[in-house]
Structure formats: structure tokens, C-alpha cells
Amino acid sequence: MGQITLSKVNKSFGATTVIPGIDLKIEEGEFVVFVGPSGCGKSTLLRLIAGLEDTSSGTISIDGRDVTGEPPAKRGLAMVFQSYALYPHMSVYNNIAFPLKMAGTDKATIDTKVRDAARILNLTNYLERRPGQLSGGQRQRVAIGRAIVRAPSAFLFDEPLSNLDAALRGTMRLEISELHQKLGTTMIYVTHDQVEAMTMADKIVVLQAGHIEQVGSPMELYNKPENLFVAGFIGSPR
Ligand code: ADP
Ligand code: MG
Numbered sequence: 001m002g003q004i005t006l007s008k009v010n011k012s013f014g015a016t017t018v019i020p021g022i023d024l025k026i027e028e029g030e031f032v033v034f035v036g037p038s039g040c041g042k043s044t045l046l047r048l049i050a051g052l053e054d055t056s057s058g059t060i061s062i063d064g065r066d067v068t069g070e071p072p073a074k075r076g077l078a079m080v081f082q083s084y085a086l087y088p089h090m091s092v093y094n095n096i097a098f099p100l101k102m103a104g105t106d107k108a109t110i111d112t113k114v115r116d117a118a119r120i121l122n123l124t125n126y127l128e129r130r131p132g133q134l135s136g137g138q139r140q141r142v143a144i145g146r147a148i149v150r151a152p153s154a155f156l157f158d159e160p161l162s163n164l165d166a167a168l169r170g171t172m173r174l175e176i177s178e179l180h181q182k183l184g185t186t187m188i189y190v191t192h193d194q195v196e197a198m199t200m201a202d203k204i205v206v207l208q209a210g211h212i213e214q215v216g217s218p219m220e221l222y223n224k225p226e227n228l229f230v231a232g233f234i235g236s237p238r
Pocket of ligand 1: 044
């Protein structure tokens with residue numbers, strides 16, 4: 001579960017080609033980081049995988065099934081948005097339960113899943129609070145909880161920590177890595193932050209202007225950058 005394959009994926013907006021053609025294979029259970037400067041196409045690539053954008057050409061398959069053109073709800077993935085996407089008027093419980101209610105899940109099942117997610121995320125004592133009564137880190141955990149209850153085959157994160165302060169970012173980085181270890185689920189994590197990429201990833205995909213510059217483990221990229229862009233971006237002395 002959670003194996004994702006992109007073949008010749010191209011995305012253009014009108015006359016502007018943002019992703020000229022990407023081939024990429026993500027293995028089951030991998031923590032993959034898409035890293036690159038602002039505007040290089042990281043969010044677009046993630047949205048294509050999620051089904052929030054349609055490919056202009058090329059195919060995307062998940063666990064061997066061609067999902068090109070399928071809507072997000074059919075893909076079995078969960079996108080984690082920044083914590084400000086929570087519903088301020090709803091309790092933590094109802095924020096986490098929301099996707100299950102939308103899917104028509106029965107109350108008892110919802111309750112079990114929400115409480116399991118809260119336990120994993122150390123939110124058990126906060127279920128009756130509203131997002132405004134939580135710290136930034138707790139709010140981000142609620143946003144992750146909303147993804148966990150759907151038991152996705154992969155989690156997709158788009159710069160989830162960018163509106164947190166530096167200290168909290170460090171803590172949340174560790175928490176997300178621990179969550180990956182606990183769940184063993186494929187995670188794709190978008191960031192422009194090299195430190196996040198180097199510390200969290202099993203596999204880093206370095207992007208520039210919609211192209212993949214290099215794919216490799218943090219050590220591979222550090223020791224054997226294939227070009228100056230990768231070397232400069234990863235911060236190798238070469
Ligand atoms: P990143 O997430 O790496 O910062 P994006 O994927 O958001 O980059 O954007 C990549 C490029 O695609 C940018 O030049 C951006 O302006 C363009 N782009 C993104 N979405 C749209 C859209 N809906 N319409 C037109 N251009 C877009
Ligand atoms: Mg982006």
C-alpha cells in the first residue's frame with residue numbers, strides 16, 4: 001500500500017508549462033521529500049498526486065492502479081494542510097471526525113477512530129477544546145489527526161510547518177518522523193527547507209523549474225550531488 005508511480009507527468013496552465021514531464025517511483029512506506037526553491041512546482045506536483053489538479057498528459061498510478069483523472073476522494077490519500085485550515089467553531093473532536101462524518105461513517109466507528117488518532121497524537125485531553133484554545137503545535141496535530149482517521153495509503157504534506165516558529169518547527173519535525181515510524185505509511189512531504197529535507201527524508205527529490213535534478217537519500221545527495229544546483233541547494237562544500 002502506498003506505492004505511487006508517475007510516468008511522463010506534464011502539467012501546463014494555459015500556455016505555461018509548470019511540469020514538463022516527470023517520471024518518479026515512490027515505494028511503499030517511504031518518507032519522500034520534494035525540495036526546491038519557491039515556484040519550482042512542488043505544490044503542483046503534490047496536487048497532481050492528490051488529484052486536486054488534473055495532469056495535462058502522462059499517468060499516475062497508486063498501488064498499480066491507474067488513477068489518472070480520478071477525483072481526490074477515490075485515491076485513498078490524505079493531504080495535510082496547514083493548521084489554519086481547521087474549523088474554528090468546531091471542537092477538536094469534531095474537526096478530526098469531520099472527514100468521517102462527510103463519508104457517512106457510523107457514530108461508533110467515528111468515535112473509535114477519533115480516539116485512536118487522539119491517542120497517537122497526544123490529544124486525548126484536548127478533544128473538547130476549540131482550535132483557538134490550542135498551541136500552534138497542537139493545532140498542527142489536529143490537522144494530522146484529520147488525515148489519520150481516514151487510514152490513507154499515503155499522507156501528503158505541503159509545507160505543514162511553514163507558519164510555525166523555529167523552535168516549534170523542530171519539535172513538529174520530530175513528531176512527524178515519529179508518526180511515520182509508528183504508522184509505516186508512505187509520506188510525501190513538500191518543503192523549501194533543506195534542513196527539513198535532510199533530517200526527515202528516506203528519499204529526497206530535488207526540483208528546479210519543474211524538473212527533477214536528482215533523487216537520492218540525504219547521504220547520496222550530500223556525498224554525490226550530480227550537479228552544482230544540487231550541491232548548492234543541499235549545502236555540500238563542493
Ligand atoms: P512551489 O510549491 O514549488 O512554490 P507551485 O507548484 O506553487 O510552486 O508553482 C509552480 C509554478 O506554477 C509557479 O510559477 C506558479 O506561478 C505556477 N502556478 C501554480 N498554480 C497555478 C495556476 N493555478 N495557474 C497558473 N499558474 C500556476
Ligand atoms: Mg508550494
